[in-house]
Amino acid sequence: MVQPAQAQNEAVERLKCNWCQGINLKTALSCQFCGAPLDLKDVVSESGWREAPRLKDMTEFHISNSTCQVEGEIVPVAEINVGQGDAFYFEHHVMLWKDPTVPMSVLQLPGGMKRVLAGMPFIISIAQGPGRVAFSRDATGELVVLPLHPGMELDVREHAFLLASANITYSFERIKGLRNILFGGQGMYMDRFVTTNQSGLLILHGYGNVFERTLKPGESILVEPGAFLYKDSTVQMNVQMQQLSTGIFGGSAMSLAQMIGPGRVGIQSMYVHHATE
Amino acid sequence: MSAAPSAPAAGRSYTCNWCGAVSDGTSLSCPSCGATINVKEIVTPTGWIEMPGRKDMAKLQIGKSSCQIEGLYVPAADFNLSPEDGVYFAHHVLLWKENSVAISMMSMKGAWKRAFAGMPIFMTQAKGPGHIAFSRDLPGELLALPLQPGQAVDVREHFLLVATDQVDYGWTNTNIWFNTKNGDETETHYPLGMFLDRFSASKMPGLLLLHASGNVFVRQLAPGQSILIKPTALIFKDPTVSMQLHFEHPNSGWNLWMSYIQRYLWLRVTGPGRIAIQSAFEPVEDNGQTITNHSPATRQQW
Numbered sequence: 001m002v003q004p005a006q007a008q009n010e011a012v013e014r015l016k017c018n019w020c021q022g023i024n025l026k027t028a029l030s031c032q033f034c035g036a037p038l039d040l041k042d043v044v045s046e047s048g049w050r051e052a053p054r055l056k057d058m059t060e061f062h063i064s065n066s067t068c069q070v071e072g073e074i075v076p077v078a079e080i081n082v083g084q085g086d087a088f089y090f091e092h093h094v095m096l097w098k099d100p101t102v103p104m105s106v107l108q109l110p111g112g113m114k115r116v117l118a119g120m121p122f123i124i125s126i127a128q129g130p131g132r133v134a135f136s137r138d139a140t141g142e143l144v145v146l147p148l149h150p151g152m153e154l155d156v157r158e159h160a161f162l163l164a165s166a167n168i169t170y171s172f173e174r175i176k177g178l179r180n181i182l183f184g185g186q187g188m189y190m191d192r193f194v195t196t197n198q199s200g201l202l203i204l205h206g207y208g209n210v211f212e213r214t215l216k217p218g219e220s221i222l223v224e225p226g227a228f229l230y231k232d233s234t235v236q237m238n239v240q241m242q243q244l245s246t247g248i249f250g251g252s253a254m255s256l257a258q259m260i261g262p263g264r265v266g267i268q269s270m271y272v273h274h275a276t277e
Numbered sequence: 278m279s280a281a282p283s284a285p286a287a288g289r290s291y292t293c294n295w296c297g298a299v300s301d302g303t304s305l306s307c308p309s310c311g312a313t314i315n316v317k318e319i320v321t322p323t324g325w326i327e328m329p330g331r332k333d334m335a336k337l338q339i340g341k342s343s344c345q346i347e348g349l350y351v352p353a354a355d356f357n358l359s360p361e362d363g364v365y366f367a368h369h370v371l372l373w374k375e376n377s378v379a380i381s382m383m384s385m386k387g388a389w390k391r392a393f394a395g396m397p398i399f400m401t402q403a404k405g406p407g408h409i410a411f412s413r414d415l416p417g418e419l420l421a422l423p424l425q426p427g428q429a430v431d432v433r434e435h436f437l438l439v440a441t442d443q444v445d446y447g448w449t450n451t452n453i454w455f456n457t458k459n460g461d462e463t464e465t466h467y468p469l470g471m472f473l474d475r476f477s478a479s480k481m482p483g484l485l486l487l488h489a490s491g492n493v494f495v496r497q498l499a500p501g502q503s504i505l506i507k508p509t510a511l512i513f514k515d516p517t518v519s520m521q522l523h524f525e526h527p528n529s530g531w532n533l534w535m536s537y538i539q540r541y542l543w544l545r546v547t548g549p550g551r552i553a554i555q556s557a558f559e560p561v562e563d564n565g566q567t568i569t570n571h572s573p574a575t576r577q578q579w
């Protein structure tokens with residue numbers, strides 16, 4: 001029988017993941033919920049940006065009855081061994097390979113016509129277990145593994161999500177304000193991922209390197225709109241025009257996205273560049 | 278020129294788990310393909326072998342010539358050619374060269390068909406002595422494929438970086454196509470291109486260097502074993518691996534007004550033999566029109 005003092009010691013010796021806050025066995029080298037290395041220090045810049053954890057090649061982590069393995073480090077692949085009873089959804093063009101026996105279906109999405117007009121994915125595919133499916137995108141970058149705890153809401157740049165577990169609700173959020181739509185570089189909508197009673201797994205692909213910063217209430221920063229990757233739904237996003245004067249040659253303006261806390265903001269270093277006005 | 282790696286030292290022998298070459302294992306990397314020596318072979322549970330870690334500045338010995346792989350994001354292949362050796366390549370991959378290296382044009386067989394298929398009809402040839410280096414314009418990996426006499430490999434077009442003179446360059450039909458019809462117009466699509474490059478070694482061993490985008494994975498398929506891959510992810514396959522189209526229709530539960538979203542286009546590859554895929558790949562083109570005819574294919578409606 002485990003004595004209370006012994007149990008307390010074991011509890012103390014558990015490792016907390018700095019990225020997803022998951023609790024792991026003290027012997028674990030990587031987080032069982034998000035794959036982040038547990039033997040490395042948090043990498044945070046002086047300005048407060050935290051690097052998304054660099055997932056080691058062949059890192060494995062778990063969600064429900066399924067396992068995800070990360071393969072490669074230039075354009076990493078997420079290979080999911082989908083367990084019986086589990087399902088994952090994604091945009092179909094990110095599938096790299098699959099077992100022929102994995103059944104495929106389509107997620108029913110609300111607001112289909114709005115999505116088509118906004119250039120958002122109209123059809124989201126679902127792969128059901130058991131079997132293996134692998135996913136990757138088309139450019140150098142990082143996988144950002146975001147285990148979503150119950151009651152979380154996350155807004156994600158269009159076409160940036162790689163896959164999500166079926167217990168996460170997928171909807172879209174209209175970006176408010178005409179200036180945001182015209183100059184924000186995000187299009188009209190963002191993907192919104194919401195968990196209710198259950199936890200879920202969301203994996204994004206960011207181009208280049210990915211950094212995250214947690215803003216305090218009222219704290220704001222300006223980011224290049226093409227670099228925006230994700231944010232908590234509590235973070236407000238507005239467009240701020242920056243006037244650039246060139247003396248007798250007139251001037252131009254550039255738009256930046258102002259993010260106002262509280263909440264997390266994720267950016268990618270290899271961003272889509274939007275020309276100045 | 279002989280591409281045989283250095284003879285194993287007495288009492289020592291190391292078999293490269295990437296190319297199978299035998300060396301004495303005293304260097305940091307395989308002298309035949311540059312793979313790290315003693316690297317623990319990394320295999321996913323499904324059997325995909327990730328290309329072995331190749332250290333920066335890994336050196337490959339090819340007879341009296343050598344090749345050093347420099348850099349990790351967009352690696353360059355730096356050849357030191359001996360006077361009797363040569364390589365060929367598409368001219369746009371040339372990074373730099375020394376004045377002593379002579380370059381000339383090498384014409385290809387079947388020029389009209391190659392031009393029609395968008396394949397290069399001329400290759401550039403370089404003769405030693407001297408240094409010449411090659412790289413492509415995308416982050417990715419270099420694959421070194423040593424070819425033994427009688428061995429051949431089928432490569433998707435535009436993946437070749439450079440090959441030694443001992444490697445014969447031919448081509449083969451993919452026989453992967455489908456027709457769509459829009460009104461009176463019929464369009465033929467080739468998800469893999471019309472042709473595959475076929476590289477082979479006849480009498481002498483040779484070296485083939487390919488460049489792929491992203492990470493590279495290789496899998497050995499057993500006889501009759503098949504998997505579905507995105508056509509644009511294929512890098513190379515053994516000639517023994519057969520290919521056909523596979524149309525997959527997800528269960529939507531309702532009728533969609535755009536037909537293409539009800540189908541996924543796959544390439545079904547069936548063993549025996551090796552296949553290699555890249556993790557960064559372009560979307561497969563599908564205009565969404567009704568398919569009126571196609572090469573041999575399988576179909577799955579969920």
